[in-house]
Amino acid sequence: MLLLAGPAQADELSLARKVKLLIDAYPETLLGSEDGSILFRDGEPALAIDDGKAKDHAQKLASGDIEDSLSQIYPPGPCETRPEVNFDPGRIRSEVLMKRLYGGSAREVEASLVKVDWFGSKLPVTKRQGVAQALEKVRDALKTVPDLKIFLTPSAGTFNWRKVAGASNLSVHSFGAAIDLNTRYADYWVWAGGKPGRVQQRDSQYPMTIVDAFERNGFIWGGRWYHYDTMHFEYRPELLAIAKAAGASACR
Numbered sequence: 001m002l003l004l005a006g007p008a009q010a011d012e013l014s015l016a017r018k019v020k021l022l023i024d025a026y027p028e029t030l031l032g033s034e035d036g037s038i039l040f041r042d043g044e045p046a047l048a049i050d051d052g053k054a055k056d057h058a059q060k061l062a063s064g065d066i067e068d069s070l071s072q073i074y075p076p077g078p079c080e081t082r083p084e085v086n087f088d089p090g091r092i093r094s095e096v097l098m099k100r101l102y103g104g105s106a107r108e109v110e111a112s113l114v115k116v117d118w119f120g121s122k123l124p125v126t127k128r129q130g131v132a133q134a135l136e137k138v139r140d141a142l143k144t145v146p147d148l149k150i151f152l153t154p155s156a157g158t159f160n161w162r163k164v165a166g167a168s169n170l171s172v173h174s175f176g177a178a179i180d181l182n183t184r185y186a187d188y189w190v191w192a193g194g195k196p197g198r199v200q201q202r203d204s205q206y207p208m209t210i211v212d213a214f215e216r217n218g219f220i221w222g223g224r225w226y227h228y229d230t231m232h233f234e235y236r237p238e239l240l241a242i243a244k245a246a247g248a249s250a251c252r
């Protein structure tokens with residue numbers, strides 16, 4: 001059954017609570033928060049949580065701050081969702097924060113890449129923030145179901161320092177913290193002729209067992225976005241922790 005997923009479905013959480021869950025999700029790098037800023041273990045300058053600018057959805061996607069990145073509650077679970085217009089939980093990111101978490105240049109990110117065995121191929125994935133280990137857990141959960149392999153491999157890519165297609169911000173692939181599955185089963189709003197804010201709905205071709213295994217290990221799915229990208233998964237454990245605290249679910 002397809003359900004409407006939107007912010008109204010979940011309990012409201014304060015920004016302070018969300019920020020605490022964000023900090024807890026990246027203990028390798030984040031130390032805490034103080035006076036409206038995130039503090040870093042390596043002594044890098046504190047980063048403002050809210051830049052104070054009013055933004056529409058397109059502006060949040062292009063230049064989101066930490067507050068913007070936590071504004072939409074992601075609904076996890078082994079059920080499809082039918083997002084409202086511009087409900088793109090996780091697609092809004094703070095690029096400055098991502099660079100602090102994974103590296104500020106291709107060279108810096110590359111220094112932390114390791115090879116993850118993915119159904120016979122070796123994929124470059126960052127070891128920072130526990131991403132490579134989390135992807136290995138996803139693989140181990142999914143390899144017990146042989147019928148799923150055709151969807152999972154060949155992977156259409158992991159690390160790739162590049163901008164989001166048609167946008168000025170960096171893709172999460174730039175940080176080695178995302179994976180695309182077999183493109184044969186993929187649906188992407190741009191390929192479907194969609195325009196920002198005006199996209200045809202679709203049903204995913206990937207079994208929800210796959211989505212569930214990723215979500216249980218800290219990855220969100222691009223198939224939950226109004227501007228969908230169904231082969232795409234990225235490591236965003238803070239959004240799954242916030243979903244749990246808010247009682248958000250795709251299955252109701």
Ligand SMILES: [Zn+2]
Pocket residue numbers: 173178179180229231232233
């Ligand atoms: Zn992708």
